[in-house]
Amino acid sequence: MSVSAHIRFVLVGTQHPGNIGAAARALKTMGLARLVLVAPEKPLDEVAFRRSAGAEDVLGDAPVFATLAEAVADCRLVLGCTARSRRVQLEELLPEAGGQRAVAKAAEPAEVAFVFGRERTGLTNDELQLCHAAVHIPSDPEFSSLNLAAAVQVLAYEVRMAALEREQAAPVTAAPVHDDEMPASHVQVEGLFGQLGDTLDQIDFHKGRAPESAMRKLRRLFMKAQLSEHEVRLLRGILSDAQRMARLANEGRN
Numbered sequence: 001m002s003v004s005a006h007i008r009f010v011l012v013g014t015q016h017p018g019n020i021g022a023a024a025r026a027l028k029t030m031g032l033a034r035l036v037l038v039a040p041e042k043p044l045d046e047v048a049f050r051r052s053a054g055a056e057d058v059l060g061d062a063p064v065f066a067t068l069a070e071a072v073a074d075c076r077l078v079l080g081c082t083a084r085s086r087r088v089q090l091e092e093l094l095p096e097a098g099g100q101r102a103v104a105k106a107a108e109p110a111e112v113a114f115v116f117g118r119e120r121t122g123l124t125n126d127e128l129q130l131c132h133a134a135v136h137i138p139s140d141p142e143f144s145s146l147n148l149a150a151a152v153q154v155l156a157y158e159v160r161m162a163a164l165e166r167e168q169a170a171p172v173t174a175a176p177v178h179d180d181e182m183p184a185s186h187v188q189v190e191g192l193f194g195q196l197g198d199t200l201d202q203i204d205f206h207k208g209r210a211p212e213s214a215m216r217k218l219r220r221l222f223m224k225a226q227l228s229e230h231e232v233r234l235l236r237g238i239l240s241d242a243q244r245m246a247r248l249a250n251e252g253r254n
């Protein structure tokens with residue numbers, strides 16, 4: 001299976017069905033076929049199919065999810081495309097680096113997603129929090145927002161370039177990933193965050209401060225680390241012990 005088969009393009013809350021059609025066309029020209037929709041504002045219509053201009057297969061096959069978390073649940077790399085630079089405290093990649101990182105991850109093999117926001121408002125901060133890094137096309141800061149399908153085209157092109165480069169450089173299949181290095185899935189990392197949040201409460205880490213700020217920073221730290229399944233298990237083991245100790249300490253006090 002080619003690396004492209006592991007890379008999906010997720011459009012969140014799209015307002016104009018025509019843009020979804022144009023995005024399908026953009027993908028197909030670059031040999032990509034995995035379009036995923038999250039809660040589009042309107043159903044696909046005639047304009048969408050017209051703008052897909054022959055990529056009806058890509059458009060028709062696109063699954064629809066209610067939330068971004070569900071659409072990327074099995075992904076091990078999620079890259080959020082943002083029109084505004086440095087709005088979020090995420091590592092920010094140029095499109096070329098985004099394409100290369102996606103292809104390298106997909107070759108492991110692992111599932112990868114590029115995420116695109118709404119025409120009017122882009123991605124919410126909560127949605128960006130689900131991403132490992134942001135990708136910004138370095139457009140004119142005075143006029144930074146590309147049309148949604150145009151942004152999809154730029155990233156699809158970079159994915160294709162990275163995939164072609166990889167094919168030429170390494171015609172033999174990559175060495176299989178050792179079990180210990182299997183990157184953790186989105187669901188596994190979210191499970192870790194859930195337990196981390198509980199543990200911090202139980203050990204009274206916040207001491208009356210709002211927990212959100214610390215959790216945001218810890219999330220960023222762990223997202224940057226791109227944890228493996230093994231590392232998630234190790235961290236969760238430590239947290240379980242901390243939770244057990246907190247329980248014992250509380251019992252002693254009562």
Ligand code: SAH
Binds near residue numbers: 081119121139146
């Ligand atoms: N007004 C919105 C722009 C949305 S454009 C905002 O300020 O966020 C729709 C989507 O296209 C964006 O959410 C993003 O995913 C993508 N996009 C547009 N311009 C981009 C750019 N310069 N770099 C990366 N992605 C871009």
